[in-house]
Amino acid sequence: MNVHDKSLSKSTAKLLSGNSACAQGAVAAGCKFFAGYPITPSSEIAEKLVTSLPQAGGVFIQMEDEISAMAAVIGASMGGVKAMTATSGPGFSLKQENIGYAAGAEIPCVIVNVMRGGPSTGMPTRPSQADIMQTRFGSHGDYPMIVLAPSSVREIYEETIRAFDLAEICRTPVIVLYDQVIAQSSETVALAPPSGVRAERKWASGPRADYKPYAAGIDGIPAMPRPGDGYRTHTTGLTHGENGFPTQNPEAVERAMSRLYSKLDLHRELIESWEAIRCEDADVVIVAIGISARAAKRAVEICRAKGVHVGLFRPITLWPFPEAALQQACKGARAVLVPELNIGQLRLEVERLLGRHRVEGLHQYSGEPITPAQIAARATTLASEA
């Protein structure tokens, strides 16, 4: 799906931070459980939900650490409710083992990661985009992952809602990834939930004797048993067969792993989202997410005003990466520029997908966001060389 800018209705517009929009999105999506642990710069999400979640009939708990917050979220979701946690860099690292559990046992949940400078404690109050690879590959083993990367306050709201929908539909953890700048700066926005009804989990139904908790139909997504409904199944982080019990039978393992790893491919049309601006005639296409994409959008205008043909491709779904859309957007381009707040992560994926293109990175890791002028200058040089 391609996203176009919508105009604000003045009457409903409010000044809101990205973290507040995230909390509002969670409630609008039907979130009924939040467990968290204080960490900069994501704590405001918890501070909003402590009030708004009980008002919506949900449960809020601050846990003893990041690990238990992730575990409690999975536990709540196993109980049948939509559940979310929010964290930042170091906390996100601590959650990884249990994120892998949720991916492997196919427990829907939403994890918000507000990126900050790293490694380790890094720069808690400075923006960074250095968790691009960790969101995809942070836990051990092979597993699928959905990561959504909004770049504005309103988009944080919309993508948080979409994260819950995708988690439930695909029975998988979904990560909402954004940076400190959009998390903590306020914008005037009018929020309205995306059209359509919110997705609900596919629950197991029918006779217990025939039910296999990890047997999937052509959509690749098994129906989930709700405790209390009489299925009395087993959920484990051990590699399991269709009956949910551990197995080391080579064929059963390969079958289970293949379905798990490829299930998102069956739903790519639903999952993938991106924005392509003026790529049709672009000599240089900029590929960026989050705050860097905001700067890049302005850079496109600066370049175009000077007659330099520059476009922007912005993946809103970061993982699985909208591969075909990127290739389409860059078809006519002679060079591709990837500005990002890290030493080179998004660039690696772009290089992988655009083997024949000249791909250059504009990497900044000083703790300062990249400016439109920096991107415009680099794009202009690239256009003249290409």
Next chain:
Amino acid sequence: MFTDAANFDVRDYLRKEMMPHFLCPGCGHGIALRALLWALHDLAIDKDKLAVVSGIGCAGRLSAYIDANTFHTTHGRPLAYATGLALARPDLHVVVISGDGDCLAIGGNHLIHACRRNLKITCLMLNNEIYGMTGGQVSPTTSESRLTTTTPLGNNEPNFDACALATAAGAGFVGREVTRHVPKLKELIKAGLEHPGFAFVEVLSDCTEVFGRKNDLGSSPEMIMRQKSEIRPSAYRNTVETPFHSTSLPTGILTQNDRPEYGAAHRRAAAAVVAKGAK
């Protein structure tokens, strides 16, 4: 048909498709499992409404054998998973099965906070003084001077008194029993299941195959007999002021109080938030 006096048939609560089980011959964990299932039977707990959450290790594997809603989670974290589950689904009976390494080492932080919170969860910690599944490494409850693969000259770290820890951390119910006394163990677990808040039940169990062999403690019956003469000593029993006797690890109900249960208190607080917002 093996049925005991109370008309309890363990097979009613076991997943027959999971038999034979993987425990070593003589392992105390099977006895502990039987006592738990017997307690559930005595209390007529509906299997559909029973959720058993376990961690990693030999004790963690037990959940797979129980015919209920079972969740075999990550190492050390079953109490954290159970906290989310119990808060989201107060209609379920949530039982946690953990081991001494799972509960006191990697998961120790979750134990103390579960005790402090006092959410209605029944936690069984099967203490066999060893990491059995990984081949017999020292654990936080290994008695001093015991041999393990990582203490080849004998353990020189003091061991935990888990019940003293749970009491100090605020658990509403704390008890300990040995696998030798199955009816007593069953009654203790029952009392824990009936307690309205967090219940911590330590089961002194035997790892025959790894710990027993390494320390030359004889066969399984011999290890069980040993439980009679020597309730495991705790390094802390004379050094920390506890409500316990001072000669050996005491058994039975050690702590029981009526501190407010967290789930209900949490729901009341949430209702107050809602009421305040409505004004």
